[in-house]
Amino acid sequence: MLNRFSSRQRQALRLGWRFIRPYRTQALLALLALIVTAAITLSMGQGIRLLVDQGFMTQSPHLLNQSIGLFLLLVLALAIGTFSRFYLVSWIGERCVADIRQQVFDHLVYLHPGFFESNRSSEIQSRLTADTTLLQSVIGSSLSLFLRNALMVLGGIVLLFVTNPKLTSIVVLALPLVLAPILIFGRRVRNLSRQSQDRVADVGSYVAETLGQIKTVQAYNHQSSDQQRFGATVEAAFEVARKRILQRAWLITLVIVLVLGAVGVMLWVGGMDVIAGRISGGELAAFVFYSLIVGSAFGTLSEVIGELQRAAGAGERIAELLAARSEIVAPADLQRSAPRVSGRVELQDIRFAYPSRPTPPAIDGLKLTVEPGETLALVGPSGAGKSTLFDLLLRFYDPQQGRILLDGQDISCLDPQDLRRHFALVAQNPALFFGTVEDNIRYGRADATAEQVEAAARSAHAHEFILQLPKGYQTHLGDAGLGLSGGQRQRLAIARALLVDAPILLLDEATSALDAQSEHLIQQALPTLMSGRTTLVIAHRLATVQHADRIAVIDQGRLVAIGTHRQLIAQSPLYARLAALQFNNVTEM
Structure with missing residues (x-):
């Protein structure tokens, strides 16, 4: 001692x-x-x-x-x-x-x-x-x-x-x-x-x-x-x-x-x-x-x-x-990715368990490929491992087994900062910081002009409510966006992601906090926003992703089915059950 x-x-x-x-x-x-x-x-x-x-x-x-x-x-x-x-x-x-x-x-x-x-x-x-x-x-x-x-x-x-x-x-x-x-x-x-x-x-x-x-x-x-x-x-x-x-x-x-x-x-x-x-x-x-x-x-x-x-x-x-040392560091044999990747993502036999929860694994032997420009929706029960996939893609953690490839490069061979500049994330609970509205939209791209900030806000249908704030884009927000509604915070987070203009877009329940009108506006804008980008969407409400190019059904960290909405209704009992619960409830309402 x-x-x-x-x-x-x-x-x-x-x-x-x-x-x-x-x-x-x-x-x-x-x-x-x-x-x-x-x-x-x-x-x-x-x-x-x-x-x-x-x-x-x-x-x-x-x-x-x-x-x-x-x-x-x-x-x-x-x-x-x-x-x-x-x-x-x-x-x-x-x-x-x-x-x-x-x-x-x-x-x-x-x-x-x-x-x-x-x-x-x-x-x-x-x-x-x-x-x-x-x-x-x-x-x-x-x-x-x-x-x-x-x-x-x-x-x-x-x-x-x-x-x-x-x-x-x-x-x-x-x-x-x-x-x-x-x-x-x-x-x-x-x-x-x-x-x-x-x-x-x-x-x-x-x-x-x-x-x-x-x-x-x-x-x-x-x-x-x-x-x-x-x-x-x-x-x-x-x-x-x-x-x-x-x-x-x-x-x-x-x-x-x-x-x-x-x-x-x-x-x-x-x-x-x-x-x-x-x-x-x-x-x-x-x-x-x-x-x-x-x-x-x-x-x-x-x-x-x-x-x-x-x-x-x-x-x-x-x-x-x-x-304290970070477990996620740039490797000795560092590689550089292209200035702008095409957005092809490949997961090869990924197995991952959180250090604090070693069993059961959050991701268990998952194989998945997302083509450039494709919109892939990830659905499944809570705790299935969907958000964990985003953590692995952004290299917040490294898998215990398997590899993740971005345009054919193993992401573990890239500098984490070099890797993350290819992604734009809109989280389920959007993170806003103390500062002005403009500062928060410009968070991922400090050199953006006021015109670019406004264009991103318009695309996210945030411009109108921003103008109604006391000082518009110069209005100071409280901690974590205190004073804004959930939908307003979410639209600012979407505008921030749009301004970054990354080739891969990660949407984690991005419309979950929006009211019906705001969600409708975002849904109308999504095809334009996703154009030319590889987009991965986590959603519990299947109505928001049924028009995705493909839908991957995740359960207990495993890929149990993948296909279009119609294909999965016919082929996946889990997806069909989720769809029946949600769409029947909508019909009853």
């Missing part, structure tokens, strides 16, 4: 160094300013000794003026050094955290979708925000405090020995007593800090999940249950935080008692030496100053170590995200 944990700690340290390294110059300047300010602070002890022995004790105004002048000069230098140190360290903290956030996001957007099935997006969001904020605080403040106070402790002890070895021995004897609780409690704080970060992430995840589905929550009057569950989550986070705070409080208390207790003993011994004339009052004043410096630095170190332990936990969580 300890070996594993120390390995994770080293990983977090390497992560921090990796992001600080590009700013070595600023870091060295900050370190220089830190050393200078620490040295000036320590030299003030000698200034106090001179002030007491040559200013006060001699009762000489001239020597007093010199001592005060030197003291004020040190104060000015300390102020300049502190400004430089604070600015540079804070700048490095903000810059490094901005780089961390950018790199983590850049890494996440290329991970395969399977990663997000086993890792909650809200948990990832917490790492990207809360954990990086903690790192910013540590890099931009706590780390500087740690180094500064460590220098103060070392320098203070050296000057204590120079000033009075006898009294210093009292302080040195107390050091092991101070270090012991730091090491013991520090380990406990480190473990609790990681647990605390995980519990805080749970709180954020629950909030995001509940508020993201607030209509469902309220529709089922689930608020009281969610309040109880959230309360339990919050209390769990509080309990871990309470334990961590308790350990840190004990650590700080012990350090204060031991260090200041040693200072008290030292003052008694030193006071007796002053009375006996063995040391001067200035030496004792300087020694007291250094003792307080060392004691307060130790107290600060004990606090900062707790922050560093929390940062180590946050660093581990960030490092885990950066260490």
Whole structure:
């Protein structure tokens, strides 16, 4: 356990160094300013000794003026050094955290979708925000405090020995007593800090999940249950935080008692030496100053170590995200597809099971060929594997057996981005993003002109309702298109797919959310939209696909029948049963 944990700690340290390294110059300047300010602070002890022995004790105004002048000069230098140190360290903290956030996001957007099935997006969001904020605080403040106070402790002890070895021995004897609780409690704080970060992430995840589905929550009057569950989550986070705070409080208390207790003993011994004339009052004043410096630095170190332990936990969580590797990557022997493929798709003995659900397979030995320009409908019961085929075509997953060919090329030999530019997807639940209507239509083709955006919207019969929005194409949409009807969101998604003008069109229940009038308009436009494109259509309503070139019937991941609507009515019992259920219901209505 300890070996594993120390390995994770080293990983977090390497992560921090990796992001600080590009700013070595600023870091060295900050370190220089830190050393200078620490040295000036320590030299003030000698200034106090001179002030007491040559200013006060001699009762000489001239020597007093010199001592005060030197003291004020040190104060000015300390102020300049502190400004430089604070600015540079804070700048490095903000810059490094901005780089961390950018790199983590850049890494996440290329991970395969399977990663997000086993890792909650809200948990990832917490790492990207809360954990990086903690790192910013540590890099931009706590780390500087740690180094500064460590220098103060070392320098203070050296000057204590120079000033009075006898009294210093009292302080040195107390050091092991101070270090012991730091090491013991520090380990406990480190473990609790990681647990605390995980519990805080749970709180954020629950909030995001509940508020993201607030209509469902309220529709089922689930608020009281969610309040109880959230309360339990919050209390769990509080309990871990309470334990961590308790350990840190004990650590700080012990350090204060031991260090200041040693200072008290030292003052008694030193006071007796002053009375006996063995040391001067200035030496004792300087020694007291250094003792307080060392004691307060130790107290600060004990606090900062707790922050560093929390940062180590946050660093581990960030490092885990950066260490995640996508299972879908460009192969070493990379091939390039044609600038525009004809759209021939061939599935050869495909077998696939989701990693989280290894049995039964979602696709089981499926063979299928789609010719260029053909419209193929995929029908079958829910869970038959239709949407999984789209996931495999877009290479969100790779099949465990078999091959998928695009114009004769194995798609596993293509760069995933090169492959996906040949497809346009309209999902069953269209994804819209925060931004304007125009931004959402242009999502897959950033260089499209306003005229091209409008033409795509017209083809998707979205232009009319867009013009009725407050600012037309410049109207800002809420998260996930909040404020639009399901049919309006679907038509925007269709317009987006049209603007991409890919040779292969994937329609996953693309008209399922449309009202009768909108569906009628889309059905009228579909022949024009599909012209010259290979189109695969997933549909549960057979009326929308009965005029497709061919219809493939999928059941339990297998291709059970393929043909035209009329052929399947006669040849496929499953299709005939589905058709009888749907068309009889329509007749009855």
